[in-house]
Amino acid sequence: MAVHPVVQRVTDRIIKRSRASRAAYLAHLDAARLQGVQRGALSCTNLAHGFAAFPANDKLVLREQRRPSVAIVSAYNDMLSAHQPFEYFPKVIKEAAREVDAVAQFAGGTPAMCDGVTQGQPGMELSLFSRDTIAMATAVALSHNMFDASLYLGICDKIVPGLLIGALHFGHLPAVFVPGGPMTTGIPNKEKARIRQLYAQGKATREELLECESASYHGAGTCTFYGTANSNQMLMEIMGLHLPSAAFIVPGTPLRDALTRAATHQAVKISQQGEQYIPVGHIVDEKSIVNAIVALLATGGSTNHTLHLPAIARSAGIIIDWDDFNELSDVVPLLTRIYPNGDADVNHFQAAGGPAFVIRELLDAGLAHEDVLTVMGRGLRAHTREPFLDDAGNVVWRDLPVQSGDEAVLRPASNPFAKDGGxxxxxxxxxxxxxxxxxxxxxxxxxxxxxxxxxxxxxxxxxxxxxxxxxxxxxxxxxxxxxxxxxxxxxxxxxxxxxxxxxxxxxxxxxxxxxxxxxxxxxxxxxxxxxxxxxxxxxxxxxxxxxxxxxxxxxxxxxxxxxxxxxxxxxxxDLTKSHIGMGRELFKVFRDAVTEAEQGATVVPLPSPIDTTVGLHEGVDTGDTMPGSDEDFLVKTNK
Structure with missing residues (x-):
């Protein structure tokens, strides 16, 4: 299917606008890559520190310097319902890495604050800045240079964007994002909204409101309305950073664990020591950013991504603005009705066809770029399938039914809820x-x-x-x-x-x-x-x-x-009360340096040119460095 002319025009404009900064980013990526395992650049003292506490067999793998080491960067804490399941994921990941003759190390943790807890509280004034803090924490976790690929464990509002920004600053490493899944469905969203409005009118008690909220947010997993957290998951799907249809499988199920194991296997496969090297810096390119904007519009996603996507793109040397969102919104139809844009939650959305249905419809309508890299290889079509377990307990993917499971929740592009993205x-x-x-x-x-x-x-x-x-x-x-x-x-x-x-x-x-x-x-x-x-x-x-x-x-x-x-x-x-207390004084440097909202409200700078005649691993043979452009890399990976 030919790409819609407006989608192509916006993409071409972004490519042109970003030419210098994207070239600088790709130069950084090339300079950071080491031929062979990344830990090959470390001295014996460095390396001994890096695996001192490792189990004996894993230590042997690291000493041999042939097999990949996978970093686990996690935003786990057990206060966030969405992130509580991540407690046991590292154990699953380490075992899965050994199954394919690799090792995995818990490289580091990042902050993870819950906007649902801090709403209306002073701590909410740290929320947006926590995104760039998470990016910095991700960089610290990866700075040991022990790793050949990374798995990122995060779901919620600022956390996935922060992890991805951090990952893109290590763009030479392959990256797979590992979701935890949504909580099961609670009370109907219309009832939740009704009780909140009654409370605001003084017609419901605090006890009644708390009972309502507790029936809505009631267990482990992501909140089930289509806010920023679940919009994050949709974007990771269409950007090809999840395994296909991994986003909305509930936690604590055999399929959820099998997807985590499969994500680990795939991270090893796309490492430089695997079958097909696919670094995250080449997955996130101008076309994948346009795909993300399109998916956001097609699903009525969070307005927070008009901040997050510019910040993410900026980290990969790509410059987008709100004109791009606006022009795409004119031609991208609304395919979903998920609360707050409808009554259904993300579990209903998944049952009706979920992200895979949306991606398939967008591709078939020419509204998304198919010729992109994903963690599965070249081509977005692989992400239009849904996962099941085979008899051995492994993940297999099957084609979706042609029809939506529920057209009150999810519709084809030929019969949308609205003709534009809203x-x-x-x-x-x-x-x-x-x-x-x-x-x-x-x-x-x-x-x-x-x-x-x-x-x-x-x-x-x-x-x-x-x-x-x-x-x-x-x-x-x-x-x-x-x-x-x-x-x-x-x-x-x-x-x-x-x-x-x-x-x-x-x-x-x-x-x-x-x-x-x-x-x-x-x-x-x-x-x-x-x-x-x-x-x-x-x-x-x-x-x-x-x-x-x-x-x-x-x-x-x-x-x-x-x-x-x-x-x-x-x-x-007088803004003094917003600058002192609850740790806000620590973030003065962010307030002083932050860009405007349209540029991502970020402190992350655009990539600047570097002297590429000397790699970051000075004195180490970097071998045959790949050509710098995304197109050259796509051609190379397609062979």
């Missing part, structure tokens, strides 16, 4: 922002109303509880960008705004903060860029200004006379 760019004299409209009814997608300015979601909630917001208005929540306070998610606003909208009020939200994948039916322009502390015009808005937010025209405007607008000075706020 995530758009809005812009005007207030800056550029992201708006997710896949769950917003058409009659709510245009709002023109007076501004009410707040400097925090707490200030907004005080006004709401005091009964001061029973009117039409646009809530302007200021000083929520990455430089101001780390860009926390503003989930406390959702039930209150939804109640006002249900009562017949015309309401909307405009903010330089985040709402994430749980944003729902209220129109919201989020991630407004540039933020106020970077000179953004949101700081010029005053109470009573008429704000126009219009999804149909892509407008984000303050309807203020030009002379009045330009005569104003930016609003100021």
């Amino acid at each position: 995530m758009i760019l809005v812009q005007g004299n207030l800056g550029r922002a992201i708006m997710k409209v896949s769950a917003v009814k058409p009659e709510h997608q245009q709002v023109e109303a007076p501004a009410l300015c707040f400097d925090s979601q707490e200030d907004f909630m005080h006004a709401y509880k005091a009964g001061q917001l029973d009117r039409d208005f646009v809530a302007v929540i200021r000083f929520q960008g990455p430089r101001a306070n780390g860009m926390p998610e503003l989930h406390a606003l959702t039930p209150a705004l939804a109640n006002l909208q249900d009562a017949g009020r015309k309401v909307a939200l405009v903010t330089d903060g985040r709402m994430s994948g749980a944003s729902g039916k209220v129109p919201a322009a989020i991630h407004v860029s540039p933020e106020i502390l970077a000179g953004g015009p949101l700081g010029l808005v005053r109470d009573g200004d008429i704000i126009r937010l219009d999804a149909a025209t892509g407008s984000l405007e303050a309807l203020v006379p030009s002379d009045v607008w330009h005569a104003r000075k930016h609003a100021t706020a």
Whole structure:
């Protein structure tokens, strides 16, 4: 199937825009690769430290310097329900590595915070910056240079992007991402939303709310709504970094363990000592980044990925912006209805066909690039199959049924829920922002109303509880960008705004903060860029200004006379309370160095050129270095 002309045009534009930085990245990748095992560059003293505590047989394998050593980088902790199953994965992985004459070492752990625990709390102001911290922790884990491939254990919001950013800075190493799976289905999502709104109205008690939430988040595994964590899993699938259809197999099952063993075997297979060397830096290229954007749009995924994907791409020398998302959104149909864009959860989505069905539909419609590398080799078509166990307990993959298992949850591209992806760019004299409209009814997608300015979601909630917001208005929540306070998610606003909208009020939200994948039916322009502390015009808005937010025209405007607008000075706020306490003072370096939201809200720099005449392993014979371009590498790996 020929690639859709818009998808091709966006891809070509990204390739052109990224030419210099991508070339620099690939030069770094080539310089870091060592012919033979990576630990071959270590001295005897280095190596002795590296395997001192290893079991005797594994130590022999490492001493021989022929077989690969696989790094395990894990974000395990037992507070995150999604990550609790990772406790026993290293044991499974080490045994699986020995089955194919390799070894695996637990290279290091990374932080893993739960946004569900920190929502509305001071700790949430560390959440976005935890992504780049995880990337740095990943680099520390791999810095020992003992490893020939890596397995990454992570699922949740900032954790997978952080692990991938770290992995891309060791882009010469093959990488397989290993998910843990979702928890089983709890109470219906509509009931959860209903109780939350009743609590916001004072019509449900805290005990009733806690009982509801506990029935929803009730066991080991990922939260089952389609927020950032499960959007992560969809993107890892279409980027070819998971084994096919690994994302949504529940934990603690034979198939889940078999997939973990198979992931280990595949990591060994694609190491330089295996059958086909496939480093992660060549898997993540311009086409795979476009595929990720397309899958995000086709599934109504988390708006957080308008931050994460630019940051991930940047780490591979690829430059994307919100125009790319916006242009692709025009032609990518919405294929799923998963909460908060529908009633079903990810278990229903998986049962209906899951990521493999989505990928197949996108490929067949020419909306995704098939000619990419994945952990399975060349070609994305391998990721359109679903896993089963054979009689020996090993994973085998089979073709999906032609039809969706439930067209109320998952539809073919020929009969989508909507003709576009439902995530758009809005812009005007207030800056550029992201708006997710896949769950917003058409009659709510245009709002023109007076501004009410707040400097925090707490200030907004005080006004709401005091009964001061029973009117039409646009809530302007200021000083929520990455430089101001780390860009926390503003989930406390959702039930209150939804109640006002249900009562017949015309309401909307405009903010330089985040709402994430749980944003729902209220129109919201989020991630407004540039933020106020970077000179953004949101700081010029005053109470009573008429704000126009219009999804149909892509407008984000303050309807203020030009002379009045330009005569104003930016609003100021005392942000001290967001900079001290709960460890926030430690992250000043991030607030001072972070890029704008559209560039990923990251402290990770673009790759810069290096002198490639001297490898990173100076004095070591690096052998026949591969050609630098992705296309040369694809040709080489296809032989």
